[in-house]
Amino acid sequence: MSARFEIAPPPSGPVPYPRELSIKLLTDMLRIRRLEEKCAELYGAGKIRGFLHLYIGEEAVAAGSLPALAPEDNVVATYREHGHALLRGVSMNAIMAEMFGKREGCSRGRGGSMHLFDAAARFFGGNAIVGGGLPLAVGLALASQMQKRKRVTACYFGEGAVAEGAFHESMNLAQLWHLPVAWFLENNHYAMGTSVERSESQTDFCIKAAAFGMPTLKVDGMDVVAVHEVAKRACAQVRAGEGPVFVEFNTYRFRAHSMFDAELYRDKAEVELWKTRGPIHTFSARLKDQGDLTEEQFLEIDRAVMAEVQRAVDFAEAGAWEPVEHLLKDVYAP
Amino acid sequence: MTITYREALRQGLYDAFEKDERVFLMGEDVGKYGGTYAVSKGMLERYGPERVRDAPLSELAFVGAGIGAAIGGMRPIVEVMTVNFSMLALDQIVNTAAMLRHMSGGQFEAPVVIRMSTGAGRQLAAQHSNTLEAWYAHVPGLKVVAAATIDDAHGMVLAALDDPNPVVIFEYPALFELRGDVVHPSVDIATAKVMRPGNKVTLVTYGACLHKTLEAAEAVDGEVIDLRVLRPLDMAPVFESVRKTRRAIIVDEGWRSGSIAAEIMARIVEGAFYELDAPLARVCREEVPIPYPKHLEEAALPQVEKIVAAAKELLG
Incomplete structure (x- = not known):
């Protein structure tokens, strides 16, 4: 076996949470997983078109970090954002309808998979230009600072974005102006098919962030407990007015970059090895070990999630197509 | 009392700052330096570094930050030093x-x-020395305006702040020493305007070329229209004028291929073809990067003589 890099053993050990929180974290990860598995199926059936970037494998990052945010905070995400939107409170119905391109979608069908938005959830997309969300996050944080609000702007981005000028310019501005941003780097090790070591002269992203004078944290992104702890710490620091914090979540995408690729860029063995670290089954095992979960309870949660997914599909199917006469809506203010 | 175009721009900013405390100015050297063209001179001292915010040379990030701050409830005025550097921020815009x-x-x-x-x-x-207004005017979702007069230098920023859409304002250093009065303290960013009535030929232009066009119009009884708003275009005054003069020339400082001039010509053909007694014509920037020597630069740009010559040819 030729793993490209050191892979830590699967997350293990006791889960230091009340059972209720543990079950929530597990359920949240399952909701993302089942939603996206259904999306992949519906893509095959032609119900969903365009690009569809699945988060499968990375669920612990969204599930562990989003509960660290308050309702008044801002979330900026990428085009691999179904899970973030869902756990930020956008309904699965509205997400699925958006995937279908129906009017009932969270962006009224105009955005699709890559452009999920929700004003009520303060979910600012769904930004599909790599690195494009970072300057936006700087601006949202600047507005909060000027308005004297204790509001955190959480900005999720992949390690591919680190190669963009937008990353460096945004890190500098955020630190220079001491802005309340939690930079959440989801390092899944591949920018489409280009691995970190083939694209970065310095592969330690925390060193880059530290060069801007920013405090950094690095965590196993496959371990929802570790993610949650670090995210809480980072958000508390930002909320306390200590300026931006940079967090690297070390994670892995189990599926193709978008729906199909030949995966010529990585070893199957490497993927299999990472799957042993899968965030859902390792967390379930830990909960079972400490008596917080039985197999029957797991299956029960799973059935409830599957039912939610099915309701979302039914909702999307029953949704309406926007009349073509509305084509030019929402280009300018009415 | 007359003021310069530069002073009009500055007065517009002061008025905007006084009117709404959510308004702030952000860009390279807008504060301590006093503005690259001294437009924001004195503002840092009056309003402080929170509202007059010097940004590093990071067009992509600070323009994006302006966009984000606007989404977050502020009313930022982002100054990009020149259109040439705005290419670095195009993704965000x-x-x-x-x-x-x-x-x-x-x-x-x-x-x-x-x-x-x-x-x-x-x-x-x-x-x-680029003139890239046409690039921005190509994009749905943006409003694009060009300030060619003292009124517009002063008033367009106020009108833009009242508009819920992103607005790009083009300003013309070639006009910074232009003098005049603020006649209309409030202007719209929706309409084109007839700047000189005439009978023989319609001369459509925008930006710094307005003043060359006005001079040329004297020689040929031209009716001059300042487009003012490059997106969305207001063609009504153009059509009305063409119905009267039956001839039109577009004067555009941008390169001719894919230009504002090309768009105006197309719309005249679509909307007023049967009013025309002669082919449309245009005077544009020659298709060359701007050369350094004065005589070559002048040859590359629309000039009064070129506009007059084009008009005379049309008039036969």
């Missing part, structure tokens, strides 16, 4: 500011105002 409303199904808007200087004529050579 096009992919975020212009598209946000649509791709979010109307949930979000980015009421940012982006000001930039543009144009040639000062021997700054290729990379500092």
Whole structure:
């Protein structure tokens, strides 16, 4: 076996949470997983078109970090954002309808998979230009600072974005102006098919962030407990007015970059090895070990999630197509 | 008392700052330096570094930050030193500011105002003499305006701040010493305007070329229209004028291929073809990067003589 890099053993050990929180974290990860598995199926059936970037494998990052945010905070995400939107409170119905391109979608069908938005959830997309969300996050944080609000702007981005000028310019501005941003780097090790070591002269992203004078944290992104702890710490620091914090979540995408690729860029063995670290089954095992979960309870949660997914599909199917006469809506203010 | 175009721009900013405390100015050297063209001179002292915010040389990030701050409830005026550098920020202007409303199904808007200087004529050579208004005017979701007069230099920023859409304002260093009065303290950013009535030929222009066009019009009884707003275009005064003169020339400092002039010509053909007694004509920038020597730069740009010659040819 030729793993490209050191892979830590699967997350293990006791889960230091009340059972209720543990079950929530597990359920949240399952909701993302089942939603996206259904999306992949519906893509095959032609119900969903365009690009569809699945988060499968990375669920612990969204599930562990989003509960660290308050309702008044801002979330900026990428085009691999179904899970973030869902756990930020956008309904699965509205997400699925958006995937279908129906009017009932969270962006009224105009955005699709890559452009999920929700004003009520303060979910600012769904930004599909790599690195494009970072300057936006700087601006949202600047507005909060000027308005004297204790509001955190959480900005999720992949390690591919680190190669963009937008990353460096945004890190500098955020630190220079001491802005309340939690930079959440989801390092899944591949920018489409280009691995970190083939694209970065310095592969330690925390060193880059530290060069801007920013405090950094690095965590196993496959371990929802570790993610949650670090995210809480980072958000508390930002909320306390200590300026931006940079967090690297070390994670892995189990599926193709978008729906199909030949995966010529990585070893199957490497993927299999990472799957042993899968965030859902390792967390379930830990909960079972400490008596917080039985197999029957797991299956029960799973059935409830599957039912939610099915309701979302039914909702999307029953949704309406926007009349073509509305084509030019929402280009300018009415 | 007359003021210069530069002073009019500055007065517009002061008025905007006084009117709404959410308004702030952000850009390279807008504060301590006093503004690249001294437009924001004195503002840092009056309003402080929170509202007059010097940004590092990071056009992509600070323009994007302006967009984000607008989404977050502020009313930023972002100054990009020149249109030449705005290319570094195009991603944020096009992919975020212009598209946000649509791709979010109307949930979000980015009421940012982006000001930039543009144009040639000062021997700054290729990379500092671009005229790229047409690029921005190509993009749905943006409003694009060109300030060619004292009134517009003063009033357009105020009108842009009142507009819920992202607005790009083009300013013309070639006009900074132009003098005049603020006649209309409040202007719209919706209409084109007849600047000189005439009978023989319609001369459509915008930006710094307005003044060359007005001079040329004297020689040929031309009716001069300042487009003012490059997106969305207001063609009504153009059609009305063409019905009277039956001839039209477009004067555009941009390169002719894919230009504002090309768009105006197309619309006249679509909307007023049967009113015409002669083919349309245009006077544009020659298709060359702007050369450094004065005589070559002048040869590359629309000039009064070229406009007059084009008009005389049309008039036969």
